[in-house]
Amino acid sequence: MLDLVQNTVDGIAAGAAYALLAIGFTLIFGVMRRLNIAFGPSIMVGVFLGAWVHAQWSAGLVGAAVATFIGALIASAYIERLSFAAIRGDAALASMASSFALWMQLEQGVALAFPGRTTAFPGLPALPDLETAGLFLRGDDIMILAVAGIVLIALHRLIYHSHFGLEMRALADNPEAARVAQVNTKRVAFLTFCLAATVGAVAGVLIAAADGQISPKFGLWATLKGLIAMMIGGLGSLRGALLGGLVLGVVEAQAQWYLGAAAREIIVYGLLFVCLILLPAGLAGVRDTGAARKL
Amino acid sequence: MDPFLISVLSNIGLFSFLALSAWLLLIGGEISFGQQAYFAFGAYGGGIATAVWGWPFPLALLWGAGLGAGVGALVAWPAARLSGVHYAIATLAFAELTRASLNIFRYQRDVDGYLTGPDGANGFGDIRWVYETGIAPGTYLALIAGLLFAVITAIALASRFNLLAQLRMVGEDPILAGMQGLHVLRWKVGAAAAAGAIAGLGGGLYAHLATYVEPAQFSVMTGVHAVAYGLIGGLGTALGPILGVLIDIGLLESLRALAAYRMIVFGGLVALILILRPRGILDESLVAKVRAWARR
Numbered sequence: 001m002l003d004l005v006q007n008t009v010d011g012i013a014a015g016a017a018y019a020l021l022a023i024g025f026t027l028i029f030g031v032m033r034r035l036n037i038a039f040g041p042s043i044m045v046g047v048f049l050g051a052w053v054h055a056q057w058s059a060g061l062v063g064a065a066v067a068t069f070i071g072a073l074i075a076s077a078y079i080e081r082l083s084f085a086a087i088r089g090d091a092a093l094a095s096m097a098s099s100f101a102l103w104m105q106l107e108q109g110v111a112l113a114f115p116g117r118t119t120a121f122p123g124l125p126a127l128p129d130l131e132t133a134g135l136f137l138r139g140d141d142i143m144i145l146a147v148a149g150i151v152l153i154a155l156h157r158l159i160y161h162s163h164f165g166l167e168m169r170a171l172a173d174n175p176e177a178a179r180v181a182q183v184n185t186k187r188v189a190f191l192t193f194c195l196a197a198t199v200g201a202v203a204g205v206l207i208a209a210a211d212g213q214i215s216p217k218f219g220l221w222a223t224l225k226g227l228i229a230m231m232i233g234g235l236g237s238l239r240g241a242l243l244g245g246l247v248l249g250v251v252e253a254q255a256q257w258y259l260g261a262a263a264r265e266i267i268v269y270g271l272l273f274v275c276l277i278l279l280p281a282g283l284a285g286v287r288d289t290g291a292a293r294k295l
Numbered sequence: 296m297d298p299f300l301i302s303v304l305s306n307i308g309l310f311s312f313l314a315l316s317a318w319l320l321l322i323g324g325e326i327s328f329g330q331q332a333y334f335a336f337g338a339y340g341g342g343i344a345t346a347v348w349g350w351p352f353p354l355a356l357l358w359g360a361g362l363g364a365g366v367g368a369l370v371a372w373p374a375a376r377l378s379g380v381h382y383a384i385a386t387l388a389f390a391e392l393t394r395a396s397l398n399i400f401r402y403q404r405d406v407d408g409y410l411t412g413p414d415g416a417n418g419f420g421d422i423r424w425v426y427e428t429g430i431a432p433g434t435y436l437a438l439i440a441g442l443l444f445a446v447i448t449a450i451a452l453a454s455r456f457n458l459l460a461q462l463r464m465v466g467e468d469p470i471l472a473g474m475q476g477l478h479v480l481r482w483k484v485g486a487a488a489a490a491g492a493i494a495g496l497g498g499g500l501y502a503h504l505a506t507y508v509e510p511a512q513f514s515v516m517t518g519v520h521a522v523a524y525g526l527i528g529g530l531g532t533a534l535g536p537i538l539g540v541l542i543d544i545g546l547l548e549s550l551r552a553l554a555a556y557r558m559i560v561f562g563g564l565v566a567l568i569l570i571l572r573p574r575g576i577l578d579e580s581l582v583a584k585v586r587a588w589a590r591r
Binding site: 037082086087091094095096097098100102103104105107109220224262265266269270273280 | 321326373374377378379380381383384385387388389391392395396398399416515516519522523526527555556557558559561562563564565566569570573574
């Protein structure tokens with residue numbers, strides 16, 4: 001029983017980072033109605049830039065984090081320009097294939113610049129571990145939960161209580177109506193991409209710093225985790241992304257503990273498949289997400 | 296022929312099966328990131344059939360293709376009711392589920408004193424039928440090319456009988472197609488079965504050429520490549536995905552100077568092509584123009 005609770009606690013911390021990745025995906029899908037599968041790799045560019053800055057000038061976590069944001073923003077802007085802004089809005093397939101092509105570029109670019117299998121990333125500031133009634137909460141997990149919580153609150157304010165958030169929701173709700181209402185849709189779309197990159201970069205820094213190292217596989221990993229969490233929670237819903245991330249984290253932690261790593265993969269993908277078939281609207285139960293429209 | 300050329304051409308042929316199967320689904324309006332799963336079913340199924348059960352090779356290929364078709368239809372049957380994004384992710388989930396399951400799939404039997412068969416993450420070796428029978432690489436290449444030609448001919452025949460046009464209708468506008476009396480779900484499941492069969496056939500051929508397969512070979516990356524080939528080459532004709540494979544493997548593999556920058560060059564090329572031609576190089580309007588010109 002104690003194991004079960006302990007795994008849940010560990011899973012929630014990991015899930016908080018997944019949730020941020022899923023929110024990044026959801027923001028982009030919401031305004032674009034197209035999947036940006038190069039989202040994970042754009043964050044990977046950021047964390048590698050962070051690791052490089054740290055290695056060059058021993059910048060520590062703050063310097064590495066700033067570099068991560070810059071790297072993720074530049075990579076995201078590159079993807080937005082080439083794969084989304086330059087391709088007609090009705091060619092959703094082309095955008096997805098194009099973002100995949102840029103993913104290849106980013107991944108090989110990173111692999112060429114950092115030939116090693118893994119690169120060191122500065123760790124999180126050491127917080128004391130908490131222990132109550134036999135339950136452990138690691139210092140790193142406290143840090144991840146705290147940062148993710150702050151980001152979520154800030155995002156909520158931005159999306160639901162600011163003019164930009166209103167424009168963004170208008171664009172997500174109905175692009176034609178938003179255009180008629182004088183929303184500069186191109187600008188809002190670009191800024192949403194940047195916002196998603198920022199949220200993703202926070203997740204990237206948290207994950208990389210908790211691991212202490214990064215590898216060129218990070219891009220694929222981040223894209224898969226973000227996609228899975230988003231789809232389990234409900235495509236197009238921000239609440240769903242949060243819920244999906246936490247569920248994914250907890251399920252992974254339990255499966256890893258009770259059944260091992262090989263079974264964990266099977267369970268996660270099996271859960272995703274079953275969720276998609278039986279609960280296409282996701283855990284958040286979104287009815288009209290626009291996902292029903294043609295991809 | 297030069298052995299290097301033979302191996303490059305064989306690779307192009309084998310990837311063409313995968314690209315064609317993803318292309319067929321694109322025509323029907325669905326993206327599948329999971330065609331590598333049916334390729335894996337064909338590879339493992341066909342490999343087990345010859346190496347463990349001692350079946351004749353043609354029967355093993357047929358079994359692999361049938362396995363791909365059956366599983367493809369089973370996955371599409373629930374998934375095709377959902378939206379495009381859901382379909383794409385469901386196929387991805389199923390393919391990763393397949394890969395993860397192959398990682399723990401053990402089925403080893405004693406064949407001539409050796410333990411033969413899939414051994415989880417260690418892979419599945421000794422699929423030696425081609426070498427035991429003494430088939431030269433060139434002959435095997437001819438077999439791959441012949442079967443690929445047969446598949447393309449079958450697709451051409453299907454378009455002769457307007458089957459492909461109906462599938463395109465289902466893909467372009469399912470509601471309109473339904474109003475015209477087409478059973479949309481049946482078409483989508485049928486397309487998925489055909490695509491699964493093509494991928495399974497390719498997988499069987501692949502396993503017997505490579506003699507060794509492992510779960511890691513059937514990763515998401517393989518499947519996403521297959522989709523990209525069709526989108527680059529063009530959705531207008533079955534030659535489109537093959538052109539995509541030629542551009543990637545043919546052009547870039549042969550330009551060894553670019554090897555280190557292969558993905559950067561290929562990625563940039565694809566991004567540019569897609570900006571200029573969102574439905575690929577050989578898209579529907581180009582194909583229609585060529586047809587009209589040929590008819591004159």
